[in-house]
Amino acid sequence: MNILHIAPSVRIGGVGSLLAGLLPRLDRERFRCEVLAEADPAGPGANRRALEAAGIPVRPIPPRVGNLRENLRAVDAALCAGSYDAVHLHLEEWSALYALLARRRGVPARIVHAHLAGVRLPFRFTARRLARPAALALLRGFMRREATHRAACSADAGRWLFGDAPFTTLPNAVDTARFGFSADVRRRTRAALGLGEAFTVGCAARFDQQKNLPFLLALFAELRRREPDALLLLAGDGEEGPALRAEAGRLGIAGAVRFLGAREDVPALLQAMDAFALPTRYEGFGIALLEAQAAGLPCFAPDGAVPREAAVTGLLRLLPPGLSAAGWAGEILAAKGLPRRCRAEEVEAAGCGAETAARRLEALYERCRAERGRGL
Template identity: 30%
Template sequence: MGEPIRVLHVVTYMGRGGLETMIMNYYRNIDRNKVQFDFLTHRDERWDYDDEIEALGGKIYHLPRLNPFSPKYLKALDNFFKDHKEYRIVHCHQDCMSGIVLKYAKKNGVPFTIAHSHSSNQNKNLKYIIKLIAKRSIPKYADYLFACGTEAGRWMFNTDNFTVLNNAIDTKKYIYNEERALDMRRKLGIEDKFVIGHVGRFRHEKNHSFIIDIFREVCKKEPNSNLFLVGDGPLEEEIKKKVYDLKLEDKVKFLGSRNDVYDLMQAMDVFILPSLYEGIPMTMIESQASGLNCIISDKVPKECIVTDNVKCISLDESNSYWAEEIIKSKNTIRKNLYNEIQDAKLDINSNAIWLQKFYLNNMAKGDLAWQNSQYLHQHTIEHIY
């Protein structure tokens, strides 16, 4: 057997966020004798998945922070692709800024480029207008457009000409098991608690401040409640201060970035996601696979709802209303939802096979032949199933 083809994934860093976890799910389940992943990152420090990437045979390269106005950054980007002619497939996960990276990949002869959208909006900060302008260049430099869901693809690419690559999971890890759940609750010291869970980085779009407001109302009605916040991020200290100011520090558990989310979900009673916007959140697939009741905002794409366990609530509803709906989940009997996740085509095994074929066929057939193939570039939104 010859050497595997090496696909370069371009990311900000490989921390334990949604898009990074999605890439790792594919990386772990692809045949690495045929396809290997390498990573071009935009941070110097090491992150959560770096050790695993290197153990799986991947290489990690570092560039300065992505800044389209920085001559230093653009020169470093240009030099990288000049120095690494071995990459024939570049898969870019830089959302609105993907066109910047792919422009230099194309300039240096990379034949196959992919822009991958993971979000259906962006924070309305000072960079927002720049991002809206930057994303217009993506179709010019990307041979293929991928998105985690329909809303994310339409928002990023302003077209229906893209392919949905599922945010798939290793379903068996998440399936609810009562004995395992009781064991986790014992280990966490929460045998008699009503546990509300949230998994997500502490960023604006995840709406953590609202989560704390809701939880405060829950505690008025159910004093024996705990809130698990899994993740890290730039707003973590701000949220910790709010929890302290509201005297909820004994009830809110900041669990940090974890590699055992599937075990933590066994111990939860309900999962909440009152986001301001999302792509297709990986945590929604995971929590449904775990048999959890999920209470989500009306800003989370409906595409992620694949079981009957999900209640969607407007962000305009009161904190008290959200709390009442959450409390209704108390004492719900958890079910094994393996078949539902399989039927929704969200298990990683079949999805990894598809992506592997996509990479290999691109290499084997050439650009023109592949563009005319059955997989991509139909003039409608195309899911991989």
């Protein structure tokens, strides 16, 4: 079965990490995958290398934002050149357009996969905020007609994208062998970063409006008032990077915040942290929270913005919506000194290990194959 995945990118985090973790684990005698994704300006990263090392081609396409026509032309050309039994689409509501292209090019199975829930735009995106419900309703109409199968990483994500249409839940997953806690890795990584004995809060995320990192800086400033030697590690990059650095300076915490850039050693960085905080505005599931829980980290995220399915261990604390920065700081400091141990087995037991997720994905593809045989 030939399957074409179309994704926004294969960078570290999100859909890129999910594909890199799952596709190499599929039975390649039965399922032959390819990936179309926007090119990473920084060049091929770890996820692309992992996919290509497993024999899964990753082909760049023009970015969709600001260049939709060229993006669609590139996808259409790939559909014409290939012979695909299925397309697996990871582009939220925009997947409707690619499903339409795939149907016109004779692809029988068209899977739309929801990865986000409850998307909220900040005030400065007023025009987009007003236009989004109408656009979403229009694209949902396309999806009802063009998608043959619907999948979602959580119930919240499925309801957000598909409304009352049926969908299959495919919980996000991580390679727990890479993220399980190691005291030795923790010692070496903390020494390399010069953390000493400082209480260290961390976050690995894109620097964009979704992740709400200005609030993370604000809560860390509150935390520093009570724990003056505390440090904050921020692994990631994005459009808000310069503004975040400026905000750290304005809050007087620039010397205590380590901007580490986009990193491929996130598993080791998680070992070095003492707590993981993600004050995100919305998530479909939150792969970063799975990774942090596997590493045995106390985790903090907003209730309602993160689905409760993400709490696969007792380590994830979902804090009340609207809790102040000082309230967050108090919750995080309450976790100081908790004994650290590997929680990878708990993540696996919750069905969020990569091998289990790969078998679920194979079952979905087998269903597509069987239904195609009945004239899908």
